[in-house]
Amino acid sequence: MNIAILGSGKGSNAEAIFAAIADGTLPATKVVALLSDVPDAGILQRGIRYGVTGTYIDAGPFRTKLDGPGEQRYLDALRAADADTIVLAGFMRIIKAGMLAAFPNRIVNIHPSLLPAFPGLNAWRQALDYGVRITGCTVHLVDAGTDTGPILDQMAVRVHDDDTAESLHARIQECEHTIYPAALQRLASGRLRLTGRRMIAVV
Numbered sequence: 001m002n003i004a005i006l007g008s009g010k011g012s013n014a015e016a017i018f019a020a021i022a023d024g025t026l027p028a029t030k031v032v033a034l035l036s037d038v039p040d041a042g043i044l045q046r047g048i049r050y051g052v053t054g055t056y057i058d059a060g061p062f063r064t065k066l067d068g069p070g071e072q073r074y075l076d077a078l079r080a081a082d083a084d085t086i087v088l089a090g091f092m093r094i095i096k097a098g099m100l101a102a103f104p105n106r107i108v109n110i111h112p113s114l115l116p117a118f119p120g121l122n123a124w125r126q127a128l129d130y131g132v133r134i135t136g137c138t139v140h141l142v143d144a145g146t147d148t149g150p151i152l153d154q155m156a157v158r159v160h161d162d163d164t165a166e167s168l169h170a171r172i173q174e175c176e177h178t179i180y181p182a183a184l185q186r187l188a189s190g191r192l193r194l195t196g197r198r199m200i201a202v203v
């Protein structure tokens with residue numbers, strides 16, 4: 001699987017994916033591109049130890065979506081890198097029709113809640129404010145909705161009485177670093193079939 005990792009932030013999930021490839025738990029997967037829409041994003045540095053150079057690509061003036069000429073710039077870079085799977089790791093823009101059509105069911109995202117609860121921004125804070133006792137994280141395919149695509153994997157995290165938004169997010173992120181590489185390995189195995197909304201393993 002030739003993956004392109006796209007992110008806007010510090011890149012801890014990208015780091016976990018690189019580490020899983022390096023330690024052999026994510027074999028047959030190669031990071032062919034590491035792209036960010038934020039020029040000084042930490043994620044751009046995450047490939048250095050693994051021989052992958054991060055590249056900033058201007059995504060255009062609309063801060064919340066990737067479309068128009070910005071989308072085209074990303075598509076050009078992804079094609080040039082021969083990417084077959086797009087891995088969103090904290091990429092803070094909505095993926096629009098052009099990219100979805102270019103990579104059908106091959107765009108994956110990680111979201112910091114147990115979807116379908118708390119889609120959108122700051123999901124850990126939404127969970128804390130709502131008062132749920134269990135939240136977590138979800139790896140899912142990206143479709144045209146916001147955090148609505150078929151689910152690949154989830155992990156639960158208990159909310160503690162003394163949690164702050166920061167402490168809860170930190171524990172969710174630890175789980176993200178476990179399930180994201182594992183879900184990518186299942187995808188790379190080629191033994192998953194989408195049946196309705198369900199990603200079912202075939203033998």
Ligand code: GRF
Nearest residue numbers: 009010011012013090111112
């Ligand atoms: C993660 O919490 C992920 O769930 C969300 O964005 C954050 C990215 O963190 N989509 P990082 O940049 O991978 O550290």
